[in-house]
Amino acid sequence: MSHDIWVWVAALLTLCILSFLYKDNPFYKFAEYLLIGVALGFGIAIVWYNIIIPKIWIPLRYQHQYHLFIPACLGSLYICRLFPKYAWLSRWPIAFSLGASIGMSLPLTLQAGIFKQVQSTMLSGFSISAIIAFIGVVATLIYFYFSAEHKGFVGGVAKTGIWYVMISFGAIFGYTVMARMSLIIGRFEFLLHNWLGVIK
């Protein structure tokens, strides 16, 4: 059995969360609320060290990048959200971040999300697998195309699309379950090896 206090803390909290398998109980609720609090506190400290210090404090204090006062003033308008009379001013920083983010992502979305995907779908050879993949992409797209009624030829292709989508959902489901299983194996290994020392 471990003599490390941190191992004990981790083990007891793990058991608190696993207790939910029986039913909702105060131990689980305690761990759940603690997790939310710790995760939020973690995020605050990370933002402090990775954003506020290197992106605001150092550039303003030591590098004299005073242009950063502009986004700081703009961003401070978010606070207006807390005062109903001036809440409309909070739209300005939202507009800037929305517009700039979209402007940055739109060409990339077109490039990586559409052109590259279409390019990769095109048959580069005539292997059966490549043809199956090509038919799958077209059929899935037709299945999600609702401007034409799914009847006749379109209906047949859409039906093929359903099969592909089901295969994909099955694969994702199986993959996710196995990922979760590996996590639970990890937790039991921790409890039985690191904490109790039952397995070597």
Added chain:
Amino acid sequence: MRKSIPLRICLVSGIVMIIQFFIPHRYSQTVYNYTLDWLIVSGIFAIVIGLHSNFHLHITRIVRKRKGWGYNVVTMAATLSMAFIGIAFGIGADSLFMKIYRNIEVPMDATMFSLLGFFMASAAFRAFRAKTKEATVLLIVALIIMIGRVPLGYFLWHRFPELVEWIMMYPNMAAQRGIGLGIGLGMAAMELKIILGIERGWLGGAGD
């Protein structure tokens, strides 16, 4: 003015950043870097709003002594202590902050996600009962993937892992790509609508 100015800010910043993408010049790159910094700096204040909302929720429940208010005290105490420990004593690899992270947050996070395995399995049993051909396909593929990902699959048939790889690489990838193309087209259309001021849902919630 309350709506037209934000719409213009959105249009101008969006168009400038789109044009910037197509100009391979160092000034253009400078505009990109400045905008990135500006986005980060202005975004910090959005975090303040998020924190205010979170603290307001918990403090209200504590002050009014709503049912289970003690749990809100736990969340508040954990948030403030973790943030204080991190900011005051540093976040180095051997710091107290990282010890708490490794021994409290990581184990609870992993256990929480592992719990989902049980619930997914039981929910799937109820939801995916092989009533239709499509549901049967889904179940069979899921089983193949699950068996093929563990040594049992190889033990049953040595080409099981290859079959799993093939399913992931071709039929699965084809459907994923089809869905991805749909998402990409939808995103591009929605982004254009927002920049051009056709979609104005984001303006809502702060009066006219």
